[in-house]
Amino acid sequence: MQNVRPKKHLGQHFLTDLSIAERIAQAVKGHDGVNCVLEIGPGMGVLTDFLLKNPMELYLIDIDSESIAYLYQKYPQLKEKIIEGDYLKEDFSSVLPDKYAIAGNFPYNISSQIFFRVLDERDKVTEVVCMLQKEVAQRIASPKGNKAYGILSVLLQAFYDIEYLFTVPPGVFNPPPKVDSGVIRLTRNQTEKLDCKEKLFFQVVKAGFGNRRKTLRNSLKSFQLPEDLKINPLLDKRAEQLDVADFVFLTQQIEASRGNH
Template structure:
């Protein structure tokens, strides 16, 4: 089979280090007893080989038609589990038919969008093990109070326990990216629904970080805070100083401001 050429416009950097691929595959734990795994962007199947060794009930999705043709030749036994499609645009809940894990070497240019999609399907996505740009991986796993902590940190940590596993240098890819990569693991926590208006929670988090250097009193000004709430000391803090529970508290307070 002729090798697939990495395409710059798809952000493809194919992993060529088998040891790292094996390490990523072994990091998938089958959290909550789930056996189904969806690999996003398998390319030529370097990670896929090791996921198959681990005996997962495996599905592959890739937007690159050349990769799809290659994978169909390499893994004929997977049949229609090799999906020619865009993970960001398609609803994978009926395809996977229940709870599933996500794995992959995510393209840098869409990794953040992949995580927002995971949040949409959080009731089914029990685990994510992935490699992405180190800076983004650190941001997602970062605790409050850290300069890397941001919108995605709060939203994902509301529903997932997150671990930064290890760093991967550029030289193990073809072509090598200009930055290091990081591997992280997210496992679904016990929170089925936040104890607040979830849509307003998302909006509050995004608005809170919209002007990181300002206090929340200034950052949230456009959200119509009551005079009583404006005196709350939590508004003297900046968004990066608040954990998930603090943002839930803020969400309640903003909603009560509107009801006064």
Template sequence: MEKVKPKKHLGQHFLTDLSIAEKIAKAVKGHEGVNKLLEIGPGMGVLTDFLLEENWELYLVDIDKESIAYLHQKYPDLGEKIIEADYLKRDFSTVMGGPYIVAGNFPYNISSQIFFKILEERNSVKEVVCMLQKEVAERIASPKGNKSYGILSVLLQAFYDIEYLFTVPPGVFNPPPKVNSGVIRLTRNNVPELACDEVLFFKVVKQAFSTRRKTLRNCMKGMGLKDSLHEDPMLNLRAEQLDVQDFILLTNKIQESWNQ
């Protein structure tokens, strides 16, 4: 089979180191009653080979027609489980027909968008093991008080336990990226829903980090804060000083002030 050429406009950097691919595959812990795994952006199947050894019911999704054609030749038994689609534009909770795990070497240029999509399907996605730009991986796993702590940190940590697993150097990819990569694992926590209005929670978190150097009192003005909230000491803090529970509390305070 003729090899697939990585495409810059798709953010493709194909992993070539088999030991790292095996390490990523073995980092998937799995969950009781969940045997379906979706690999995003399998390319030429370097990670896929090791995921198949782990006996998952494996589905592959890639937007690249050349990769899809290659994968059909390499894995004829997977048939319709090789899906040519944009992960961001499909409802995979329906495609997978129940809870599933996500794994993959995420394209750098859409990795954040993939995580927002995973958040949409959080009640179906029970675990994520992925490789992405190290800076983004560290941000997602970062605790409050860290400069890299941001919107994705809070939103993902609300629903997932997150572990930074290991760093991967550029030289094990074709073509090599200009930065290091990081592998992280997200495990769905036991929170079925937040103790606040979840739609408002998402809005509050995004607004709070919109001007992260300012105090919440200044950057939350766009939320239409009521006078009763203006003297609340929490508003003297900056967004990076609040953890998930603090943001839930802030969301409820805003909601209550509107109802008064």
């Protein structure tokens, strides 16, 4: 079988270090009794080899037709479970079970979009173990009060417990990226839905981080804050100092004031 060429436009950096691939595969715990894992962007199957040792049922999705042809040859036993497609657009309802885990070495250029899709599918995705740009991995796992903490941190931490597992140097990839990578694990928490309107919550979080140096009093001005909320000390803080519960509280207050008009 001929090796797959890593394609720059797809953000492909193939992992070559087997011990790291094994550590990533072993970090998939099958949270909530889930028995199925979807690997995003398997490339030439370095991680796939170790995921196959896991008792969970394995599906693969890749957008690269050259990779797909290679995977068909390498894993004839997975033929029915190899999907050529874009994770961001694919409808898995007739393919995957109701609940599944995700694993993968995510392309740097679409990792944030993958997480927004995970948020949309959070009732199905119980766990994510993935490698991505270290800076993004740290941001997602970062607690409040930290410079790295941002929009994705809040939105994902609302529904997932997040652990930063380990850092991976550039030299273990072909071609080597210019930055370090980080491996994180997201585990679905008990929150089924937020105690506020979710769309408004997303808007409040995005507006709050829109200008990180401003206090929330300034960055949330456009929401016509109720008078009694304007004197709340939370508004003297910046977005990075608030946790999920604080943002839910602010959203509830804005929601309530709109209901009173």
